Amino acid sequence: MSFETWNKIQDAQEETYDILIDKTLKNSEFFLKINLKKQTDAKAYIEKLIYNQREYFEIYKPVYDAIKFKTKHRGIKYGAKFITAKQYKERDKYQDLIAAYYPRSYYEPLWNMIDITCDKPTKDQILYCQMEYRLKWVDYLEKYLLKEFPTNKFSDLEKAFDSVNFEAIEDNIKSHFSSIPYDFYHSSNLSEGFFGSNLYSYLKGIKIKNNPEVHSAFGRADNIIERTDYVYCFEHKFDKTGEEALNQIFEKKYLDPYKVSGKQLIAIGINFSSKLRNIESFKFRTLS
Secondary structure, three states: OOHHHHHHHHHHHHHHHHHHHHHHHHHHHHHHHHHHOOOOOHHHHHHHHHHHHHHHHHHHHHHHHHHHOOOOOOOOOOOOOOOOHHHHHOHHHHHHHHHHHOOOOOOOOHHHOOOOOOOOOOHHHHHHHHHHHHHHHHHHHHHHHHHHOOOOHHHHHHHHHHOOOHHHHHHHHHHHHHOOOHHHOOOOOOOHHHHHHHHHHHHHHOOOOOEEEEEEOOEEEEEEEEOOOEEEEEEEEEOOOHHHHHHHHHHOOOOHHHOOOOOEEEEEEEEEEOOOOEEEEEEEEEEO
């Protein structure tokens, strides 16, 4: 078989694959709207769905990447897109096999998108199909969330700082780190500096003035935020404890230079977790 003929076959099979993915997504959208009517907090429900999908993806990402990297040439991904109309019609034969790997639910109708390159689909093939579907499903959920529940992170976080609402401050920062694509999280790059610089850039991007690495007599604070009536001092740790970060602020006297400002002084210690890729511990203390 010539290379050109092979590519034409691939194109036809990939088109079938994409149709199945779209059909599965439409099915998921249909049941999402039904389930949302049953929820008391629709926003929290969608956020939970997104979290669960991302958690699953993180677990199986190494396998998914390994399959993708087995690409031979354009359009061939370890047989993951080899689907024909006949194989699609015969998918019912493989439901028991699929169910043995993954539970059936509204959001995992795998039997609609399984490819068959041999007598039975392999676990890798099933996983690849499901990961492709989950990526598109999360993208849809995030766009739906933004459309139905628009937020102004700048306004929300400003209000949180000015009203000393620690829960809202923590939730807003957590939301930011949750929105960072998994591709940006590489184990070799994760560090206190990664999270600290990312937080600085986020705050600066939404126009909240913050000063990183502020030097004083006994050390340097990771971040200082001055508001009209308050001064916030942030100290970050990585895979340690929030209490340790909080104690360092007082041991190094980072807030001492602001005691004559007439503003209320607030210390916040944050521990970032490599496993959670987010805030693991958020501790705070106010000075009268």
